[in-house]
Amino acid sequence: MTYLTTLNSPVGPLLLASDGTSLTGLWLEHQKYFAAGLDPAAQKAPALPVFWETERWLRDYFAGRLPPALPLLAPVGTVFRQSVWRRLLEIPYGQTCTYGALAAELGSAPRAVGSAVGHNPISILIPCHRVLGADGSLTGYAGGVEKKRLLLALEQAGLERQKKAVILPEASSTPSSEPQEPEPPVPGKFPCPCCGYKTFPVPREDAVAFICPVCFWENDVFDPGQDQPSDENRGMTLRQGREAFRSLGAVREEFFQYVREPLPEELP
Numbered sequence: 356m357t358y359l360t361t362l363n364s365p366v367g368p369l370l371l372a373s374d375g376t377s378l379t380g381l382w383l384e385h386q387k388y389f390a391a392g393l394d395p396a397a398q399k400a401p402a403l404p405v406f407w408e409t410e411r412w413l414r415d416y417f418a419g420r421l422p423p424a425l426p427l428l429a430p431v432g433t434v435f436r437q438s439v440w441r442r443l444l445e446i447p448y449g450q451t452c453t454y455g456a457l458a459a460e461l462g463s464a465p466r467a468v469g470s471a472v473g474h475n476p477i478s479i480l481i482p483c484h485r486v487l488g489a490d491g492s493l494t495g496y497a498g499g500v501e502k503k504r505l506l507l508a509l510e511q512a513g514l515e516r517q518k519k520a521v522i523l524p525e526a527s528s529t530p531s532s533e534p535q536e537p538e539p540p541v542p543g544k545f546p547c548p549c550c551g552y553k554t555f556p557v558p559r560e561d562a563v564a565f566i567c568p569v570c571f572w573e574n575d576v577f578d579p580g581q582d583q584p585s586d587e588n589r590g591m592t593l594r595q596g597r598e599a600f601r602s603l604g605a606v607r608e609e610f611f612q613y614v615r616e617p618l619p620e621e622l623p
Contacts, residue, residue, distance in 0.1 A: 357393065358400035362410055363609045365417050365509075365571065366479075366502045367589075372397065373405050377429035380476045381409070387497035388474055392431065412480065417613050419513035419568075421448060430476045435463070439471035446485045449514040451507070455489050473497050479506065501589065505573060508566055515556075542620040547572060549596045549606060552617040569617045570600040571610035 357379070362369045372380030372393060382389045400406070408426035415422045430440055438461060446452050454472070458465040475483040478498055484506045488494040496503035545555040549572035555565060565574045572593075575585050584590040588606065591599075596606040605611040 357397035358403055358406075359397050360399060360401040360403070360406045362413065364413060365607075365610050365613060366498070366505060369413075369478075371406055371409060373400075373403055374429060375403065376405065377427035378405050378409055378477060378480070379429050379431060381478050381480060382476070383478055383498040383502060386478065386499065388476075391474070391476065409480070414612075416479070417509065419509060419613075421513065425480055428477055428480065430481065432471075432474065432476070435467070436471040436474060439468055440475055440477075440481050443472070443475065443481050443483055443486070446482055448482075449510040451485045451487050451491075453487050453489050453491075457486065505566070508573065512566060512568075542618045546623060548574070548593060550600050550617075551623045553621040553623070554617070568615050569621070570596070571605050571607070571614050572596050572600075 356375060358373045358375060360371050362371060366383055368384045370380070370382045370384075370390060371378065372390075380390065380393065405426050412422045412426060425444075430437070432440065439457065442457060442461065454465045454469050457472075458468040461468060472483045472486050475481050475497070478484075484496055484498070484503045493500045493503050493507075543552075543554040543556050545553060545558050547554050547567040547570060548559055550567060550570035552567070552569045554567045554569050555574070557565075559574060566572070567574075573585075573588055575588075581594045582592050584592060585596075588596060591606065599606045603611060605614045
């Protein structure tokens, strides 16, 4: 029996599938090969423990924190595709690999590897978004280039926060029992074009694909102006993003759980 549930996320609705114990599928809305091979008799069961574990993992991931251990995964595919998906799991958080490099490691043709990557049934958790074209281009992602860019940008921002938060203690023979306070967010210096708070670490023109932690606006590769659709923000214009932030506290309602309050140093 196959069981299903749906979750909202910063990349849109997600469809999750399970065999009752392991996660067998996770698809982004409208992605290529959406729900491929899914049992038409599948039943909704949002209370499955594996769905709860996956939701917790995704909550940490989209908040820019290094996620905990993966829930049990059981993607269904050929022996070759399974080998590719296992290799994808070895690509570290925040890093990337090319199709050509994967093909060389696996002793296969890039086209075959690309097909296996594209048919990955568990998006995000099996990180096929970390595979790039030979020239570093964001190509070949079944969920769409815009979502691939957002996922990679989230991971880069998460890595930067981790680097700034890590403090190496001096060696001590007696471990301290006092709880360690987490490092506070590091304020930016330059204003976000949407909310206006100084959350950008570099000027807007250099902050390619940076996501503002206060409003969740993703900075555009090219400046579209106030009234042109933004590819990085699902066709939303900057004017619409500002209006949404004023009314919702984030550029989209589903992003509200991931934003934070501006720091005093970030005030315009």
